[in-house]
Amino acid sequence: MPTSDREGLDKKIDLLTRLVAIGLVSGKSQREQIKLLSMAGMGPKEIADLVGTTSNTVNVALTALRKKSQLNLKSEGAKEDA
16 A cells, blocks of 8 residues: 555544544533543543643543552452441
8 A cells, every 4th residue: 555545544543533522521520521432542642632622631530540540449458347
């Protein structure tokens, strides 16, 4: 496949990926959008572009989500021990 065809195909795939991602997170809070897009395998820069924020904001939200998840796991473990 010629390079120009491949580049055109890559651009179309990127556009479709963005459209699906936007549909997935539409109507959800920013934190939920970040969580879902991260779970879908997107990086902070890609998520920031889609959500309309900075990659730093995305990184802070992801860190908070990880901490919350760890706290939930610890509290569930304590319930099982009781």
